[in-house]
Amino acid sequence: ECFEEYRMIYLRGKRVFAHAYGYFSGTFTDFARFDKLAERIDSPFFMADCVITERGECFLLETGDGGCCGLPPGLDCRDFYRALQHE
Numbered sequence: 001e002c003f004e005e006y007r008m009i010y011l012r013g014k015r016v017f018a019h020a021y022g023y024f025s026g027t028f029t030d031f032a033r034f035d036k037l038a039e040r041i042d043s044p045f046f047m048a049d050c051v052i053t054e055r056g057e058c059f060l061l062e063t064g065d066g067g068c069c070g071l072p073p074g075l076d077c078r079d080f081y082r083a084l085q086h087e
Contacts, residue, residue, distance in 0.1 A: 004052040013038045021072040
């Protein structure tokens with residue numbers, strides 16, 4: 001089954017970054033549905049991955065602490081650091 005995967009990064013209770021992850025990307029932009037994670041996860045910095053299935057189903061795949069959080073392949077790390085700079 002084909003899918004799209006996205007990585008979201010949260011800092012101090014706010015999603016500061018969301019980007020296609022891996023080699024399967026698309027046009028998904030409804031990341032706000034996951035923002036309640038920041039209220040439920042007691043960590044100042046964490047990541048969460050979501051997946052969109054071939055049938056259009058969207059679900060949370062995994063979460064992880066900032067220590068294991070890698071940036072999506074092909075992403076210019078300067079874009080990530082610019083997003084953090086404004087927080």
